[in-house]
Amino acid sequence: VTTLAELATPALVLERGKLEANGARMRARLEGSGVRLRQHVKTSKSIEVARLAADAAHAPITVSTLAEAEHFFAHGFDDVLYAVGLVPGKFARVLALARAGCRVQVLVDGPEMAAAFVAAARAASVRVPVVIEIDTDDHRAGLAPESKLLLGTAAVLAENGLLGGVLTHAGNSYTSRDAAELRAWSRRERAGVLRAAERLREAGHAVPLVSLGSTPTVLAGESLAGVSEVRVGVYVFFDLVMAGLGVCALEDVALSVLASVIGHQAEKGWLVTDAGWMALSRDRGTQGQALDHGYGRVCDLDGHALEDLVVFDANQEHGLVAARSGPRLDVRRYPVGTLLRILPNHACATAAQHAAYHVVRGGRTVEARWERLRGW
Numbered sequence: 571v572t573t574l575a576e577l578a579t580p581a582l583v584l585e586r587g588k589l590e591a592n593g594a595r596m597r598a599r600l601e602g603s604g605v606r607l608r609q610h611v612k613t614s615k616s617i618e619v620a621r622l623a624a625d626a627a628h629a630p631i632t633v634s635t636l637a638e639a640e641h642f643f644a645h646g647f648d649d650v651l652y653a654v655g656l657v658p659g660k661f662a663r664v665l666a667l668a669r670a671g672c673r674v675q676v677l678v679d680g681p682e683m684a685a686a687f688v689a690a691a692r693a694a695s696v697r698v699p700v701v702i703e704i705d706t707d708d709h710r711a712g713l714a715p716e717s718k719l720l721l722g723t724a725a726v727l728a729e730n731g732l733l734g735g736v737l738t739h740a741g742n743s744y745t746s747r748d749a750a751e752l753r754a755w756s757r758r759e760r761a762g763v764l765r766a767a768e769r770l771r772e773a774g775h776a777v778p779l780v781s782l783g784s785t786p787t788v789l790a791g792e793s794l795a796g797v798s799e800v801r802v803g804v805y806v807f808f809d810l811v812m813a814g815l816g817v818c819a820l821e822d823v824a825l826s827v828l829a830s831v832i833g834h835q836a837e838k839g840w841l842v843t844d845a846g847w848m849a850l851s852r853d854r855g856t857q858g859q860a861l862d863h864g865y866g867r868v869c870d871l872d873g874h875a876l877e878d879l880v881v882f883d884a885n886q887e888h889g890l891v892a893a894r895s896g897p898r899l900d901v902r903r904y905p906v907g908t909l910l911r912i913l914p915n916h917a918c919a920t921a922a923q924h925a926a927y928h929v930v931r932g933g934r935t936v937e938a939r940w941e942r943l944r945g946w
């Protein structure tokens with residue numbers, strides 16, 4: 571048995587109890603709504619985390635890479651939506667998954683890729699439903715709900731019996747400044763994807779899938795009527811950005827980075843730690859929020875927030891900790907060797923810096939080490 575104190579720092583720590591509670595909260599949110607939960611496993615990239623969050627051995631998942639699709643399928647997850655736009659160089663791996671029995675769906679945002687994929691699927695004699703990406707927040711990819719290209723793209727797919735449906739992700743919800751703004755993103759996300767589905771149905775198409783989601787829009791949204799599934803990822807861990815948006819409390823954040831104090835700048839009131847941006851990521855997601863946590867909020871070894879301490883700057887392997895406000899920190903309270911736990915701005919980004927989770931259940935005993943998938 572290992573304890574946190576025996577781990578080499580920096581190390582990624584996962585509170586199993588919080589993960590289970592976060593998973594249960596999302597399932598409760600959807601209970602009785604008839605809306606399916608399709609966890610986005612890009613956050614955890616871990617079979618164990620996905621199973622615990624879903625409270626099931628294999629539930630429908632969203633993936634952001636084909637490596638995730640292949641890894642999760644190999645572990646029994648056979649209902650997989652690959653929610654990043656395709657290129658022809660990836661067709662063969664998608665078709666191989668389908669041939670192996672995976673119910674895989676893919677995403678396009680225009681008629682050209684739709685036609686290219688349909689031709690490849692036909693040549694391979696496999697059936698892979700294709701979902702059309704809808705842009706509801708001017709954030710990145712997708713067709714506007716009123717786009718002229720929407721019907722043309724759908725026609726190419728429907729002709730071949732491969733029109734899977736429509737999907738949107740209002741990632742801009744992360745920039746909301748208050749609850750009203752977040753609700754507005756949520757309404758806009760749902761209205762946009764429903765409008766796209768309505769146009770397709772008016773044109774005579776069946777639209778089996780109407781998929782939306784990000785953690786904040788699903789948790790803050792009022793209605794999910796007309797939606798068939800939600801795709802949510804970061805809710806399994808939550809993070810400082812989600813706390814800043816008001817969709818979770820600081821105490822709900824299940825992930826932290828264990829770090830050692832390696833030195834002091836006593837006159838400046840700084841602690842130097844061994845968790846720099848390689849361990850925390852460079853994500854500064856709370857920068858635009860009311861409470862900026864720098865590169866992370868500092869907690870003690872048991873996960874309780876310490877004073878007003880944040881990682882205010884980070885080099886590759888050094889983190890600099892100081893009080894966010896108030897008097898200069900008396901560094902003698904944190905001698906060299908003190909272990910700290912740092913809550914991440916963006917759980918997906920911080921987890922991605924590590925090879926594995928060290929799992930604790932409230933205490934300091936590390937009861938498991940769960941590997942994370944890396945690469946594409």
Ligand SMILES: Cc1ncc(COP(=O)(O)O)c(C=O)c1O
Pocket residue numbers: 610613632653654738739741783784785786801802803804805
């Ligand atoms: C296409 C897509 N769907 C769903 C999600 C899940 O969002 P969240 O992590 O906020 O739950 C993401 C996250 O980036 C995404 O890119």
